[in-house]
Amino acid sequence: MGRLADLDKKYVWHPFTQMKEWLETEPIVIVKGNGCYLFDDKGRKYIDANASIWTNLHGHNRKEINEAITRQLKKIAHSSALGLANEPASILAELLIENANSRELEEKSVGTKQPRLEKVFYSDDGSTAMEAALKLAFEYSRRSGLSRNPRFISISSAYHGDTIGAVSLGHIDLFHKTWRPLLFHTDSVMSPYCYRCRYNKAKPERADARDYKKCNNECIAEFEKRFEKAAKQGKPYAGFVFEPLIQGAAGMIAHPKGWLNSVCKIAREYKALLIADEVMTGFGRTGVVKSAADERVIYPGLFACHKEGVQPDLMALAKGMTGGYLPMAATLTTRAIFEAFLGEYSEFKTFFHGHSYTGNQLCSAASIASMKLLLNKKSVYERLKLEITLQKGLNTLWELKNVGDIRQAGLIAGVELVKNWQTREQFDLRERAGIRVCQAMARRGVLTRPVGNVVVIMPPYCVGEQEINKIILSLRESIEEVFK
Numbered sequence: 001m002g003r004l005a006d007l008d009k010k011y012v013w014h015p016f017t018q019m020k021e022w023l024e025t026e027p028i029v030i031v032k033g034n035g036c037y038l039f040d041d042k043g044r045k046y047i048d049a050n051a052s053i054w055t056n057l058h059g060h061n062r063k064e065i066n067e068a069i070t071r072q073l074k075k076i077a078h079s080s081a082l083g084l085a086n087e088p089a090s091i092l093a094e095l096l097i098e099n100a101n102s103r104e105l106e107e108k109s110v111g112t113k114q115p116r117l118e119k120v121f122y123s124d125d126g127s128t129a130m131e132a133a134l135k136l137a138f139e140y141s142r143r144s145g146l147s148r149n150p151r152f153i154s155i156s157s158a159y160h161g162d163t164i165g166a167v168s169l170g171h172i173d174l175f176h177k178t179w180r181p182l183l184f185h186t187d188s189v190m191s192p193y194c195y196r197c198r199y200n201k202a203k204p205e206r207a208d209a210r211d212y213k214k215c216n217n218e219c220i221a222e223f224e225k226r227f228e229k230a231a232k233q234g235k236p237y238a239g240f241v242f243e244p245l246i247q248g249a250a251g252m253i254a255h256p257k258g259w260l261n262s263v264c265k266i267a268r269e270y271k272a273l274l275i276a277d278e279v280m281t282g283f284g285r286t287g288v289v290k291s292a293a294d295e296r297v298i299y300p301g302l303f304a305c306h307k308e309g310v311q312p313d314l315m316a317l318a319k320g321m322t323g324g325y326l327p328m329a330a331t332l333t334t335r336a337i338f339e340a341f342l343g344e345y346s347e348f349k350t351f352f353h354g355h356s357y358t359g360n361q362l363c364s365a366a367s368i369a370s371m372k373l374l375l376n377k378k379s380v381y382e383r384l385k386l387e388i389t390l391q392k393g394l395n396t397l398w399e400l401k402n403v404g405d406i407r408q409a410g411l412i413a414g415v416e417l418v419k420n421w422q423t424r425e426q427f428d429l430r431e432r433a434g435i436r437v438c439q440a441m442a443r444r445g446v447l448t449r450p451v452g453n454v455v456v457i458m459p460p461y462c463v464g465e466q467e468i469n470k471i472i473l474s475l476r477e478s479i480e481e482v483f484k
């Protein structure tokens with residue numbers, strides 16, 4: 001084993017990792033990256049098929065981002081946002097706000113009154129962006145008289161991060177039961193998980209369950225009932241927290257078209273704030289958008305909720321924010337929420353929350369460069385092409401008996417492994433089906449991580465057709481090998 005692997009095993013404790021198992025194997029030690037490829041200390045080359053845990057957008061060692069960081073580095077790396085403004089953070093804030101009130105949103109929501117996102121609160125990662133959103137929603141609801149005791153509701157099996165507030169908003173039992181005594185209570189409402197929905201009367205088919213489901217949209221009716229009941233009890237929800245279009249860590253649960261729009265309308269009728277967790281879905285992950293008015297116009301599709309004609313009151317951004325280079329996050333919000341915290345100093349209405357590296361210059365510079373790449377016309381077309389290539393590749397996997405469902409939302413895909421597609425029978429988590437398949441893929445030079453029994457395919461946007469084909473082939477061979 002190499003010296004670096006030795007040092008790792010001796011000193012490093014890895015996140016979400018059973019370290020007993022880790023210590024028994026030899027870790028892959030990454031020493032460099034280029035485009036969609038990662039290279040280890042032994043000179044082996046891998047495709048980064050989950051974009052380094054859903055963060056990388058434009059590939060590693062990307063010239064434009066490298067240069068932006070280097071340019072900034074020669075000026076200053078960091079000065080505090082407590083009491084000081086800085087150059088790139090100010091410019092980035094404008095860029096974020098311009099795109100967070102997008103033309104595609106306007107087009108999708110004609111006739112509905114939407115809030116405008118106008119303010120950017122910076123933080124460091126997805127968890128802190130959600131934590132800030134939660135605190136802002138809580139305090140805003142109290143100050144505006146909407147609720148004395150603000151309660152929140154989120155989607156079942158939701159994941160919103162690992163700090164205590166963010167964990168409280170989530171509902172993955174495996175992650176949460178240990179911390180239960182530390183958490184505050186939030187309600188959950190059923191996820192529109194068509195493939196495993198008790199209301200879906202359709203027999204399994206060789207297609208995405210959202211396309212052949214037979215139901216009466218009971219998920220929306222249930223949602224409405226929950227809000228109605230809470231209001232009747234005099235304890236209305238202050239906020240509805242959701243991942244738009246697709247729930248990531250819940251198992252790449254892609255929602256049926258129209259669901260988010262419908263439930264957000266209901267939540268709005270009951271005066272709940274909409275809190276969108278776009279930590280995974282943001283920055284173009286869920287694909288570009290064709291204009292309904294003019295076929296030739298393609299929007300960059302930066303934010304998933306806009307595709308459903310939904311503008312939230314709070315939007316949390318992180319993972320892809322710097323193109324996958326540096327940790328940075330933001331919570332975007334409205335003037336109304338911002339103003340609830342305005343007052344004389346002595347009133348102490350200040351938002352007492354913040355982090356040491358808030359609005360960091362290197363992160364901001366990387367993020368501006370990444371945004372510019374995202375908005376570039378050529379890259380918009382490339383993302384459209386990539387989405388189609390990915391779909392074609394995924395479609396070839398339906399012939400495998402152990403593939404139960406394939407869910408794609410733009411440039412995110414989840415392949416759900418089952419014992420037998422005709423029965424939808426699940427693997428017990430202890431069988432480590434997803435992990436074993438991903439290990440077999442790694443041996444073939446493709447790196448990704450599963451969520452439970454769902455293999456995630458989410459490459460950087462710079463992958464070509466050849467790499468997509470290699471990812472799909474390695475997944476196919478690995479499934480055949482593991483379940484032969």
Ligand SMILES: *Cc1c(COP(=O)(O)O)cnc(C)c1O
Nearest residue numbers: 125126127159160161248279280
């Ligand atoms: C990853 C993730 C988070 C947490 O972000 P961190 O940067 O890991 O703290 C929150 N919400 C969603 C939807 C995520 O995918």
